[in-house]
Amino acid sequence: MITELAVERVEFTCGHCWNRWSIDYDVLHYRDGEGHEWEYFSRDGVAVASPYVPEGAPPCPQCGRRWVGRLVARRPIPAPPGPADTPRQKITDEAGHRPDRHDAPLLGAADHAQPQQPEPPADPTSAVT
Numbered sequence: 001m002i003t004e005l006a007v008e009r010v011e012f013t014c015g016h017c018w019n020r021w022s023i024d025y026d027v028l029h030y031r032d033g034e035g036h037e038w039e040y041f042s043r044d045g046v047a048v049a050s051p052y053v054p055e056g057a058p059p060c061p062q063c064g065r066r067w068v069g070r071l072v073a074r075r076p077i078p079a080p081p082g083p084a085d086t087p088r089q090k091i092t093d094e095a096g097h098r099p100d101r102h103d104a105p106l107l108g109a110a111d112h113a114q115p116q117q118p119e120p121p122a123d124p125t126s127a128v129t
Contacts, residue, residue, distance in 0.1 A: 003037070004029035005077040010051045010069035011115060014060040020115045021061060022072065025051060043109040 004027075011022040025048070028040045041048050041056070049056030057066040078086070091097045 001031050002028060002079050003031050005079055007075045007077065008071055009073040009112075011072045012051075012058065012060070012067050012069045014063060014065055014067050016065045017060060017063045019060050019062040021110070022112070022115060023051065023058065023069070024109045024112065027074075044106060 006027045008025050008027050009022055010025055011020065013020045023043065026042045028042075030038045030040065032038060039050065041050050051057060051069040052071075054066065054068055057068050059066055
């Protein structure tokens with residue numbers, strides 16, 4: 001049973017080149033038939049490992065090294081059916097219901113404003129005397 005759905009914005013800071021970037025992940029919390037809790041991550045509709053563990057850390061876009069992310073924001077998505085007064089609309093024509101959604105462009109996990117990059121420190125060895 002799904003117990004929670006959310007979008008989590010995860011920020012990464014490369015410890016090698018100090019590049020910062022963020023990615024939005026879809027997160028699904030699930031309780032199996034034995035009562036165990038599971039957490040599933042996906043990015044752009046593709047299942048991925050948790051960005052909070054080394055195995056799931058994406059490569060730095062600048063140098064390719066991998067660094068574990070940190071949560072900076074999240075947006076819970078109410079799981080249906082919700083309370084009786086929750087706004088909803090019954091779909092009576094599945095094939096004809098909002099057909100444009102099938103051809104809508106993918107909202108990418110990195111398609112949002114990225115964190116400001118700090119200015120690199122001045123290199124004291126390049127100063128002219």
